[in-house]
Structures are given as structure tokens and as C-alpha cells.
Amino acid sequence: MLGSLWLIPILCLAGAMLNLFLGALKAPKPLVTVVGVGSIGAATVAAYGALWEYLHQPYAQIIERYFTWISAGEITVNASLQLDPLSAVMVAFVTFVGFLIHVYSVGYMHSESEAGYARYFAYLNLFMFAMLLLVLGSNLPVLFVGWEGVGLCSYLLIGYYYEQAWCAAAGSKAFIVNRIGDLGFLLAIFATFAVFGSVEFSEIFSTAAGHPHQYAGAATIIALLLFVGAIGKSAQIPLYVWLPDAMAGPTPVSALIHAATMVTAGVYIVARCNVFFRLSPTAMLVVAVVGGVTAIFAATIGLVQNDIKKVLAYSTVSQLGYMFLAAGVGAYVAAIFHVVTHAFFKACLFLGSGSVIHASSGEQDMTRMGGLRKYLPTTYWTFLAATLAIAGIPIFAGFFSKDEILARTFAAGATDLNGYGDIYRVLWYLAVAGALLTAFYMFRAVYMTFHGAFRGGEEAEHHLHESPRSMTVPLIVLGFLSVIGGFLGFPGQLFHKTGWNLIENFLHPVILPLGEAHGAAAAAENGSHAVSLGTEWLLVGISVAVAVFGWLIARRFYLGDGAFALPRKLADRLPLIHKLLFNKYWIDEMYGALVIKPIHQTAIFLWRVVDELIIDTLVINGAAFTVELTGDVLRFIQTGNVRNYALAVAAAALALAAVLW
Amino acid sequence: MTPAELVPVPYTWVLALSAVLFAIGVVGVLLRRNGIAIFLSLEIMLNSANLAFAAFAYRFAAGHATAAAALDGQIFVFFVIAVAAAEAAVGLAIFIVLHRLKDSIDVDRANILRW
Numbered sequence: 001m002l003g004s005l006w007l008i009p010i011l012c013l014a015g016a017m018l019n020l021f022l023g024a025l026k027a028p029k030p031l032v033t034v035v036g037v038g039s040i041g042a043a044t045v046a047a048y049g050a051l052w053e054y055l056h057q058p059y060a061q062i063i064e065r066y067f068t069w070i071s072a073g074e075i076t077v078n079a080s081l082q083l084d085p086l087s088a089v090m091v092a093f094v095t096f097v098g099f100l101i102h103v104y105s106v107g108y109m110h111s112e113s114e115a116g117y118a119r120y121f122a123y124l125n126l127f128m129f130a131m132l133l134l135v136l137g138s139n140l141p142v143l144f145v146g147w148e149g150v151g152l153c154s155y156l157l158i159g160y161y162y163e164q165a166w167c168a169a170a171g172s173k174a175f176i177v178n179r180i181g182d183l184g185f186l187l188a189i190f191a192t193f194a195v196f197g198s199v200e201f202s203e204i205f206s207t208a209a210g211h212p213h214q215y216a217g218a219a220t221i222i223a224l225l226l227f228v229g230a231i232g233k234s235a236q237i238p239l240y241v242w243l244p245d246a247m248a249g250p251t252p253v254s255a256l257i258h259a260a261t262m263v264t265a266g267v268y269i270v271a272r273c274n275v276f277f278r279l280s281p282t283a284m285l286v287v288a289v290v291g292g293v294t295a296i297f298a299a300t301i302g303l304v305q306n307d308i309k310k311v312l313a314y315s316t317v318s319q320l321g322y323m324f325l326a327a328g329v330g331a332y333v334a335a336i337f338h339v340v341t342h343a344f345f346k347a348c349l350f351l352g353s354g355s356v357i358h359a360s361s362g363e364q365d366m367t368r369m370g371g372l373r374k375y376l377p378t379t380y381w382t383f384l385a386a387t388l389a390i391a392g393i394p395i396f397a398g399f400f401s402k403d404e405i406l407a408r409t410f411a412a413g414a415t416d417l418n419g420y421g422d423i424y425r426v427l428w429y430l431a432v433a434g435a436l437l438t439a440f441y442m443f444r445a446v447y448m449t450f451h452g453a454f455r456g457g458e459e460a461e462h463h464l465h466e467s468p469r470s471m472t473v474p475l476i477v478l479g480f481l482s483v484i485g486g487f488l489g490f491p492g493q494l495f496h497k498t499g500w501n502l503i504e505n506f507l508h509p510v511i512l513p514l515g516e517a518h519g520a521a522a523a524a525e526n527g528s529h530a531v532s533l534g535t536e537w538l539l540v541g542i543s544v545a546v547a548v549f550g551w552l553i554a555r556r557f558y559l560g561d562g563a564f565a566l567p568r569k570l571a572d573r574l575p576l577i578h579k580l581l582f583n584k585y586w587i588d589e590m591y592g593a594l595v596i597k598p599i600h601q602t603a604i605f606l607w608r609v610v611d612e613l614i615i616d617t618l619v620i621n622g623a624a625f626t627v628e629l630t631g632d633v634l635r636f637i638q639t640g641n642v643r644n645y646a647l648a649v650a651a652a653a654l655a656l657a658a659v660l661w
Numbered sequence: 662m663t664p665a666e667l668v669p670v671p672y673t674w675v676l677a678l679s680a681v682l683f684a685i686g687v688v689g690v691l692l693r694r695n696g697i698a699i700f701l702s703l704e705i706m707l708n709s710a711n712l713a714f715a716a717f718a719y720r721f722a723a724g725h726a727t728a729a730a731a732l733d734g735q736i737f738v739f740f741v742i743a744v745a746a747a748e749a750a751v752g753l754a755i756f757i758v759l760h761r762l763k764d765s766i767d768v769d770r771a772n773i774l775r776w
Contacts, residue, residue, distance in 0.1 A: 638775050640773060642768050643694070
């Protein structure tokens, strides 16, 4: 399979095209299922075949060039794909999780019409194509094609139920907010070409890493522009507002695109371009601060939401914040590790919530659920496993990755990374507080949904049923991975066995050594050894303690006889804070007043005044009116009398002669 | 008389005659209402131009060795005569039609083509 990497994305594209065709024909659903799931299955097999061969050959980086895509002047862009450790990790989990979610969709979407079902799978396959192009592309333009492609599919799938105005609006919102970020990304590509004369990863990174001082300034600009793109795609402050609304799409879409894969593209691009970020202490600080603040900010909103998918959406924003925090302290491997474990447990949580919504006939409000453990045992246990993982309870997947991030952030503060030690120390406190909140709101969701008595009324209770096999099997697989997935990045250094950290060793070649001893880089690379073993164990203790503490508060608040009494009392005691969180800090309203309304007013002004009044009335009709008026006056010159004309000709000839004299 | 005794007419005289004829033609075109009279005036203007051509041909032939250069103006005269004939044919046809419509060739009565 190595040597024909193109096969992996192209199989998905073929599935998408075929399904669009089948949708037009209103083909029966089993056929669509075979095409839709089969194409992703084939791509997954192709991907794992390629990965198997990749692991059994000596080179760290395989680049396949297919043809020259753009050739204009000094610009040459090849259509080429590459497989290196980072791409390999991304391809491995994207294809696998993607395949599981395609299988799950078969059950979840079974009640759609034939055309709608085919449309859904066509978009989902197209998304897989774009995502794989994104992670496999060997230069920035190819990556950008995938980057835009996933944005397009995200828009199409958020607006899948386009008959409902708010779903269509949510799709547009996601698309427009992403455009802002994409502008930054595009400028980053131009800047890269202007500085390096190339856009191939293999060339620009080795050039930059070889001459760190020469390229430090350019790297700051490129890194910050790339990060603008990452903020949009990965829903960070201030462009996170589209992701909670993206829950308008079908739940498997939320799981695949808005939790597991697409939204991690921002983290991927930061990890991919780690050379630029490591050259620039400013860029690293910006990434860390944005990530850390987003992590705690989104978590506070998640505390009080009642819509189960909204809780998970804010949780995703918060977890993405952790990934950027990791990248910002130079722990790129930890960031990617969290991407992978997050893909497992967040996909599992979303699919679990989908199963709940499916069972309770479309109900998403957790205050109208409760006691579902009895009716949905498989969903419950997998959801619980994923919750334990995201909360950071030991041995579950999220524990290892989140602990690694917290430890590296602490180390950045302790070693005074780039001289910004104080800021990193504050970020560590925020991150720990965020971990506490994460454990609380996730267990709150578990208790409100699955424990206690059912609050949805008798009518709904009769309909409760466990989901079909096609939905529970992916849940079980992802639940299992949420339990054991963390051992990929087992913190071996705690036991003096660094070899145990598989992902760290595997991804090591991606972190290119910088040519000269560079302050930022040297400190970042030594981060993991910066604090003593005792301190590391203490940090593990702290992160476990906050996770358990959050769990216990949720248990006290939402389980047992006094359930809901305490939180209500707290909300009454602090009405202002509760209102602030419940209304998501009124950020959407603020954007509405500060950005959307002025733009809307300007558009109205341009339409009514500039277009209708100035251009239409004054310029266009005015020109016509002037011509008409002039004609009305001048037509009286045409008397019809030839002798008048002859006189005019003679007089003119005389005048001409006089002038020429 | 021997050729030496012949005094050539200065070409400026001829040009002056041409100008006078042209002015007469213009006045005729502007003042007469009868179509045929206008036509005659027009012919006078054309012939005044022919006279000017012939005068210049005579004037500029002096400096030139070849016969071709001396003939330029005279060739133009022939062109003008041919075109004037064609124009007269078209013009007379127009007046015949005008006469059928209006029972007259008074050009002041042919004034319906206006605003």
C-alpha cells in the first residue's frame, strides 16, 4: 500500500461521488450503506496496510509526488502526499474512528428518506476525503485544500436538516466564522512562500530549523497567522462560537467532525509547523494563553447547560484548549496524544448521547431524562467509561494525556520558559481548575441522564429502548479504547523506563532539532526533565485529586435523595453568576451587537443609499435623464429645411477657414 | 509671335477666378429654392474646384521633371467630373420623386424629415 497513498483519500472521494449519484436516483438504503461504509472500510484497510509497511521500513518520512499542480513563475506546487509519524498517527485514528462512526450512522439515520440518507453518506465520505488530504498533504496548499474541504463538509452537515431555519443558520455561522480563520491561514501560506520560496514541509522546516536566528522574525509572523487559522478551525477564543451551534447537525456528525477529527486540525497544524512555533517565544505564549483561557472559559459554561449535546460541545472547546495549552508549552507530543485519546472518548460520548437522543425520541434536555441506565445498559457503561476518561481518572485514556499536559505546563512555569514563567504558572492553575470543572460537568451529565428517576413523562418512558447493534458495537469499541487508549503514551519516565512511552518515541522525529542552541527550543525540549521525579508524582496526585473531587461534588449535587436541591440553592444564592454562565457570558449577544449589527447596518446603508440612491438613481438613471434632456433641447436644430443645413455647412466651412488662417 | 513674347497667365489669377466662382455657387445654393437652380449652383462650385486643381497642376509642374507629377491635378479634375455626373444622376432622380410627391421641386417644401 505504501507507494499508492493517494488510494486512501481517493477511495473516500469515490464513495462520496457514487453516493451523490445514488441519492439522485433515490437508490435503496442498503446499497447506499454498502457504498458509504464500504468505501471508508476500504480506505481504512488501505491506510492500515500503508501504516504496516511504513513501520517495516527504515525511513521516517515518505513523500509521494504525483503531478505538478501549480506552476507559475517561481511558484511550483506539487500534488504530493507524505507519510511521517505525525501523519501516521492522524491517519490511523481518523480512518478508524471515521469507520466506526459510519457504521453507527447506519443505525442512527435509518429513518431518513432515501435521498436524505444518500446525501448524508455522500457528505460524510467527502469529509473523510478532505480530512485525509489534510493530514497526508506534504505541502501547505494541498493541506489547505483539505482544510477548506472539511470546512465545506462541516457546513453541509451542520445544515443537514436545512428545512429548519436554525439548522441552516448554524451551518452558515460555522462557515462564516471559519472564513475569518482561513484568511489567516491563507496569509500564512503566502508569507511562507515569500520567506522560503517554497511551501513543501520538508524544505521549509529544515531551512528554518537550520538557521533559527535568521528566520525567527518570519517564524513569529507565519506562526501567528497559522494560529489564526487554527483558532477558527479548532474553536478557540474568540472564534469558538460556531462549535456549540454546530450541534444542529446529526449527532454522528458532531462526534466525527466536531469532536474527533476536524476540530483537531488546528492542533495538527500547530504540531506540524512546530519548528515555526518553537522559533518564536511570542507565538508559543499566545498559543498557550489562548488555549489555557479557552479551556477554563468553556468549562465554566459547560457547568450549567442542560442540553446534553451543548455540554459535550463546550467540553470539546475546553479540551481543545488543553491541546493548545500543551502545544504552547512546547509539548507537541502531549497535544497530539490528547488529540488521539480525545478522539476516542469524545466520539464515544457523542455517540452515547446520540444513542440517548435516539432512544428518547429526539429529546436533548437532560432535565427531562434520568434513570436511563435501566433501559440503555450498553450506552450507560460506554458513556461512563468515556466520562471517566475525560475526567482524568487513572488508567483511563484521558488521564495519561491530560496529566502529561498539566505536568508540562507546570514544568514550563517552573523552568521559566522563555522568561514567561509567571504566565505559564497562572495557566497551570487555570488548567487544574479546568480539570476540576471537567470532572464535575461530565459526571453531572452522567447523573442527570442515567441515574435517578425518569423525568420525561410516562408516554416517553414506553418508547425507551436500547439502540440497534450497528450503534452499540461502535460504542463498545470506542468505550474500550477510552479505557486502554492511554497506554499509548504511558508516562514511562515516572518508572525510569522512557521506552514505555510509545507515542513520544514514535513522534520524536517530527520535532526537528533546531540548528543552534536556541533559548525557547532548548527549554521546551528539556521540559519533561525539568522537574524532579518527586514533583512529577506530586503533580499526578494533584490531577487525580481534582478529578475525584469534581466527581464527588457532582455526586453530592445530582445523585440521591437531595438531588438538584443543592445546585438550585447555589443558583439562587448566586443568581448573577448562574445567569452569566447559563447565558454563555452573552458572548453571542455581544458579537451580535458589536460585529453583526454594525455590519448589517453598513450593508443596509450600502444597499439603500449607495446602491439604490447613488448608483441606481443618480448615476445610471441620471445619465439617461441627462441624455434625454439634452436631446429634447437639441432636436429643434433639426428643422427639416435643407437650406438651413446648407447654411450651417457653409458657415462652418467659413469658420474653419478663419481658424486655419 | 514667337514663344518668347507669350506672357503666361499667373496661376494666382486663375485661383482668384476659382474663388469667385465658388462664392457664386455657395450663394446660389443658399439662396435659391428651386432644386434645379441649386443643382446648377452646385455644379459651379464643383467646376471652381476643378479650376483650382488645374491651376495648381500648372503651378507645381514647373519644378518637376516627370510628366506624371505634372498630371496629378489634372487627373483629379477627371475624377471630379465623373463623380459630379453620378451625383447629378442621383440628384435628378431625387427631384423627380419629389415632384411626384409635392408637384413642385421647391426644396423648402421638402421639410417633413425633422424632429
